[in-house]
Amino acid sequence: MRPELIHLTAAGVSVLLDLRGGQLPTIPHWGAALGPVDAAEAAAIAVSDVRPVAPNAPDEPARVAILPEQRTGWLGRPGLSGSRDGADWSPYFRVAEVTVGDGESGLDGELLTLPAGGGVSIVARDATAALQLTLDVELSAAGVLRSAATLRNDGDTYRLDDLGIAYPIPARAREVLDFAGRWAKERTPQRRPLTVGAHVREGRRGRTGSDAATLLIAGEPGFGFAQGEVWGVHTAFSGNHRHYAERLSGGEQVIGGGELLLPGEIRLGRGESYRTPWVYGVYGDGLDDQAHRLHRHLRARAQHPRRPRPVTLNVWEAVYFDHDLAKLTALADRAASVGIERFVLDDGWFRHRRNDHAGLGDWYVDEDVWPDGLTPLIDHVRGLGMEFGLWFEPEMVNPDSDLARAHPEWIMQTGGRLPVESRHQQVLNLGIPEAYAYVRDRMADILATNDIAYIKWDHNRDLVDAGTAPGGAPGVHEQTLAAYRLMAELKERFPGLEIESCSSGGSRVDLGVIEHTDRVWVSDCIDPLERQGMMRWTQQLLPPELLGAHVASAYSHTTHRHHDLGFRAGSALFGHFGVEWDLTSASDADLAQLGEWIAFHREHRDLLHHGDLVRMDELDPTFWVSGVVSPDQRRALFSLAFLGRSDAAPLGRFTLRGLDDETRYRVVPLTLGDPAGSQGVPPWFFAGRDDTPTAADGVTPLSRPLGGRAGRDTPAPTGIELSGRALRRTGLQAPLSFPDRVWLLSVEAV
Numbered sequence: 001m002r003p004e005l006i007h008l009t010a011a012g013v014s015v016l017l018d019l020r021g022g023q024l025p026t027i028p029h030w031g032a033a034l035g036p037v038d039a040a041e042a043a044a045i046a047v048s049d050v051r052p053v054a055p056n057a058p059d060e061p062a063r064v065a066i067l068p069e070q071r072t073g074w075l076g077r078p079g080l081s082g083s084r085d086g087a088d089w090s091p092y093f094r095v096a097e098v099t100v101g102d103g104e105s106g107l108d109g110e111l112l113t114l115p116a117g118g119g120v121s122i123v124a125r126d127a128t129a130a131l132q133l134t135l136d137v138e139l140s141a142a143g144v145l146r147s148a149a150t151l152r153n154d155g156d157t158y159r160l161d162d163l164g165i166a167y168p169i170p171a172r173a174r175e176v177l178d179f180a181g182r183w184a185k186e187r188t189p190q191r192r193p194l195t196v197g198a199h200v201r202e203g204r205r206g207r208t209g210s211d212a213a214t215l216l217i218a219g220e221p222g223f224g225f226a227q228g229e230v231w232g233v234h235t236a237f238s239g240n241h242r243h244y245a246e247r248l249s250g251g252e253q254v255i256g257g258g259e260l261l262l263p264g265e266i267r268l269g270r271g272e273s274y275r276t277p278w279v280y281g282v283y284g285d286g287l288d289d290q291a292h293r294l295h296r297h298l299r300a301r302a303q304h305p306r307r308p309r310p311v312t313l314n315v316w317e318a319v320y321f322d323h324d325l326a327k328l329t330a331l332a333d334r335a336a337s338v339g340i341e342r343f344v345l346d347d348g349w350f351r352h353r354r355n356d357h358a359g360l361g362d363w364y365v366d367e368d369v370w371p372d373g374l375t376p377l378i379d380h381v382r383g384l385g386m387e388f389g390l391w392f393e394p395e396m397v398n399p400d401s402d403l404a405r406a407h408p409e410w411i412m413q414t415g416g417r418l419p420v421e422s423r424h425q426q427v428l429n430l431g432i433p434e435a436y437a438y439v440r441d442r443m444a445d446i447l448a449t450n451d452i453a454y455i456k457w458d459h460n461r462d463l464v465d466a467g468t469a470p471g472g473a474p475g476v477h478e479q480t481l482a483a484y485r486l487m488a489e490l491k492e493r494f495p496g497l498e499i500e501s502c503s504s505g506g507s508r509v510d511l512g513v514i515e516h517t518d519r520v521w522v523s524d525c526i527d528p529l530e531r532q533g534m535m536r537w538t539q540q541l542l543p544p545e546l547l548g549a550h551v552a553s554a555y556s557h558t559t560h561r562h563h564d565l566g567f568r569a570g571s572a573l574f575g576h577f578g579v580e581w582d583l584t585s586a587s588d589a590d591l592a593q594l595g596e597w598i599a600f601h602r603e604h605r606d607l608l609h610h611g612d613l614v615r616m617d618e619l620d621p622t623f624w625v626s627g628v629v630s631p632d633q634r635r636a637l638f639s640l641a642f643l644g645r646s647d648a649a650p651l652g653r654f655t656l657r658g659l660d661d662e663t664r665y666r667v668v669p670l671t672l673g674d675p676a677g678s679q680g681v682p683p684w685f686f687a688g689r690d691d692t693p694t695a696a697d698g699v700t701p702l703s704r705p706l707g708g709r710a711g712r713d714t715p716a717p718t719g720i721e722l723s724g725r726a727l728r729r730t731g732l733q734a735p736l737s738f739p740d741r742v743w744l745l746s747v748e749a750v
């Protein structure tokens with residue numbers, strides 16, 4: 001017996017699918033868990049979702065399926081756009097089969113209830129249009145919904161223009177949050193009301209893009225980190241893609257997405273199929289709750305990094321293209337001395353690569369720069385106990401390269417012309433089997449003959465006129481899948497190999513590429529003031545351990561700002577920690593302090609990379625409070641980030657969330673990085689001392705850095721004990737602080 005209603009439930013979330021009448025599934029409920037539901041209750045919920053017939057509207061209420069159909073009277077964006085020479089453009093699908101994945105708990109009349117991690121595959125057909133549609137719908141154990149559609153053509157050639165997924169959202173979700181940005185300033189939040197019409201975010205860059213929506217969220221007006229129901233959608237694809245939120249004049253609302261197909265990119269012959277990327281839907285009561293579901297979903301994957309994330313040195317901002325063995329070995333010595341665990345050689349190691357004008361595609365170690373190969377450097381790095389990593393840009397080619405001269409037809413192009421250059425490079429067409437094999441074999445040779453544990457995989461230009469010679473048919477779809485396939489092949493051949501997704505910094509950050517990579521480079525901008533915002537919002541999609549976060553030199557080459565080491569390191573702490581700095585020019589004092597930060601990160605990275613993210617809603621736009629709480633709520637680490645000069649001083653009380661109300665905690669300010677300088681701190685910093693100092697004692701300012709190298713007469717803060725409830729409801733007074741400072745708070749159950 002085929003179920004008419006399917007209830008997916010996990011981790012406080014319910015998704016109810018309505019397949020009654022043999023039609024494509026609608027979702028009468030997606031949100032907070034419904035609890036135990038029987039067939040009668042489920043049917044009543046489905047009926048309660050049916051709208052009345054409005055004047056001057058179709059005589060039957062429009063049925064908005066996961067793949068919306070125009071034939072039902074839905075006049076918003078259709079789920080399927082395509083035709084067979086103008087015919088079969090509005091199919092009528094009828095459900096033929098329902099297959100249940102692992103974990104079926106039994107059929108109760110018309111209702112099938114699936115436990116945590118359950119999923120279904122729904123096959124529907126239209127014999128007249130000669131099309132078959134398969135919808136895969138899953139709810140992970142973390143409560144993350146995802147769906148994909150597969151269209152099979154059973155007739156003459158069918159041109160597919162669009163195939164996408166849509167999720168209904170309730171009428172109370174009337175505000176939209178998504179992200180914009182640009183190079184070196186990725187994931188910039190933007191909010192707007194959801195009004196009649198479509199808020200459409202299209203990515204046509206051939207990669208995810210620095211301005212990608214990332215996660216398009218609709219929620220109750222005024223929603224924040226702590227509360228307000230939110231529903232989000234994410235298209236897990238690294239090529240052209242679409243996200244949208246749409247409200248019709250009748251009040252119907254959906255959020256959706258899918259791959260954005262170029263004209264004629266998908267033509268299905270008889271028996272051929274196209275499958276969409278996974279389109280994720282994430283519900284939460286507040287943005288933190290939504291982020292927790294995504295983080296737990298990703299951490300549960302078999303391929304999620306399990307071992308501690310190695311502290312990484314990338315040498316780009318230390319040497320750029322100036323590769324010199326003596327300099328690099330000295331840099332490795334300094335790196336090892338401060339506790340760095342991975343050394344990554346960036347751009348400039350291969351033939352003809354003395355600047356960014358030439359050499360891309362010539363993946364041979366440059367004999368002039370490296371007469372003995374990379375072995376001397378790798379042996380030195382490995383001898384110091386560090387892993388070795390190497391930079392590649394496999395999908396690109398410089399016109400000034402041996403490869404481009406030998407195979408100009410491998411450059412993506414259309415119209416009998418080369419695309420406009422960007423960064424002096426073109427795109428190598430990995431959709432051509434011979435080009436793919438060349439890159440794969442060259443990379444495999446480098447990996448096989450050298451002890452390389454890690455690839456920084458870059459992708460430094462948008463895909464413009466990205467066609468396949470000689471005909472010029474669009475090829476972004478095939479290029480994206482080929483990049484995924486290449487990553488997968490290399491990982492299969494070299495077990496344990498880790499890959500970082502870098503794309504002009506943070507231009508390839510999505511749930512498609514993260515299936516094949518172990519971290520993303522958040523941005524080419526390492527200015528800590530900019531990184532505070534980029535890390536804060538990239539964590540809406542990915543957990544901290546997947547976000548490359550480095551300490552650069554005091555002078556930022558992207559913004560020309562200067563910042564002290566405490567702010568730089570404190571801003572990088574809550575991520576996959578690393579360094580991008582010429583340590584051979586660092587002072588002994590800086591090296592000592594950097595070593596303390598690295599030691600602190602290594603001591604606490606289990607908490608940082610396995611705990612629950614907490615971001616407090618703003619007390620003041622210049623003051624951000626965030627942190628990570630252990631799963632058992634026994635310990636936490638919070639950051640007080642002062643990002644500017646407030647109109648108010650002192651700022652007043654801030655609160656801490658995510659702790660257990662009934663547990664008492666000791667909150668201790670840490671002096672790592674010496675954030676106070678000569679500024680004053682509130683008395684609670686010393687409330688744990690029997691001889692609590694006061695202003696009359698002349699010791700209220702906290703100036704002693706970690707280790708007591710200065711200000712030895714200033715007592716270390718001992719903090720205060722409060723319940724989790726008191727910390728959540730009443731909070732603590734913020735210290736006075738100069739701008740561009742990070743104060744850390746250790747929170748432990750007593």
